[in-house]
Amino acid sequence: MLDIITQNLLSPVVLFFVLGIIASVFKSDLKFPKGLSETLSIYLLIAIGLKGGIELSNYSFDTVIQPIIGTLFLGITTPILTLIILRFTMKMDSANAIGLAATYGSVSIVTYGAAITFLGNQGTSYESFMNAMVVLMEIPAILVALCVYGAIKNAKQQPFVLHQKVGIVATAPSAFVNKEVLKESLFSKSVLLLVGSLSIGLVVGKDSLPVIQPLFIDLYNSFLLLFLLNMGIMAGERLDLIKEHDFKLVVFGICVPLIFGVLGILVGSATGLSLGGVTLMGVLAASASYIAAPAALKTSVPDANPSIYLGLALGITFPFNLIFGIPILFSIAQWIW
Template sequence: MDLLLDFLTRFVTQFQSPSLAFLIGGMVIAALGSKLEIPDAIYKFAVFMLLMRIGIDGGMAIREADLGDMLLPAAFAALVGCLIVLVGRVTLAMLPGVKTEDGIATAGLFGAVSASTLAAAMVMLEADGIAYEAWVPALYPFMDIPALVLAIVLADLYLKKRKAGADAKVRIWPIVKESLQGSALSALLLGLALGLLTRPDQVFEGFYDPLFRGLLSILMLIMGMEAYTRLNELRRVAHWYGVYAAVAPLAHGLIAFGLGYLAHLATGFSPGGVILLAVLAGSSSDISGPPTLRAGIPTANPSSYIGASTSIGTPVAIAIGIPLFIALGQIVFDI
């Protein structure tokens, strides 16, 4: 009974989070027929600022890390991010009634990472006295960027092949290059490089970080309004997204836990680090993913990938996934 109550409490709490509240607010005012419009230039500026902030933060964290210890966990993080997208491509994206690009975008969002879920797991580990390496949160971009790039490439490959004909040959490298040169990924990669190779601490703390949550709220409001306009497309196949969003966080996390355990045996990767790697894999992006996918796969329905993530995926990842992976870590590592 207490476990069920805890789950319901965490579930309701997710709907009180600022990001989700603004997303729902955008859907509500769109449903009420509001004429509110936010200029596209503001949307593009907000996306740029958010992705630069995430990239710079990740780059600074990597710069301070011991790269030797970080190498294998980082490789496993990238592998898991790509694997999640590939599995989604041959499962969700192949189900009857699911638009292929919608399925790929959803897998891309679940392959990417939620900063809020990661933060929640770090707080819980510290409360339980479970230590982890200081650089583990910097694994974020190693999983996030490959998953998003791969999702965009797979969707672009599918759309180009469908347009040119099933038997047509499509060159992959130009698609990869075009994806990396896209506005969203360019901003994310630029921020990562600046954080890693320069000393942007003052401009980060004085400009990018203070504006972060406000700009995120504007972005989620815009995406909520857009999502509502495309809800009818989702209603036909909502059950498939519900099943995927409920199962994926736990399945992805368990895969990452297994790889993290191998890193523990090979390099001494801490139990707390293994747990956080599982949490990263079990989360679905709430910041970098939506704007990146909207820019990279514009034909995909935001209602599908945002709805699956925010309404089911994130609550499952936080309410069930984090306690599950902590308990599993305590059993496996006897801590």
């Protein structure tokens, strides 16, 4: 495992990320223009969606149904487990617990991209339809967390009604589903681009490769390096935010992703994926969103503190996964698979 970690540490993906952290820590004037940062984010979302859709078009429904079920299971289970851990073990308030549940139940597209590069360096193949699983796991976690938040919020505003005969607490269905929250989640930039690009790739299929490949496939790793340089700068700026909060959060940001990663590996194994596919399922479960989930939380859960869910995801979990998490999960996947 040490050799794998060392090899990962010396990969261009990790080194550019570390360069960004160094620039931030030493107060360098290196900054990405906001427009360029936004462009790189949009590019990665479209590239992953298109590749997933094109590859998914090559498979029958029977081939992908089990991985899809496993992915949806993880997308629903991980935010619920996060809520339970934070509320009952760490006694965190509901708003911030829900913020972290959405963040850690959802996925980091860049971590997934780095894992693909890592597998390529290891010479390990994977099911190309795994790109589609990124989209499937992105949405449920956000919806679960926001629906729980809506239920708690409405419960405070509306008194519970006890059933006269059996004593069951009843609430209106609207307590769990808020149309505006659903709309914001489904049509947020990240989800819209991922789902839209996946759908387009699925419709046009491999016949569109001559048009798509030069920009969205051949140049993908190069754009990823630029994006990770920017992510390193942003992560370095948020390291101080973590110090303001309890050390238990730092432990959470490292240990919980590994636990979820092992759960993802077990689910991937149960659905019959290859070693590469199992590893990617584990990485998806272990990663934390700092694009789609924070965008939804910003407007839908204003009581949640961004310095907690964004700082923890980007300042602790993302660099840990990038440097150590991916090779550790790959080694665990080798052992289990």
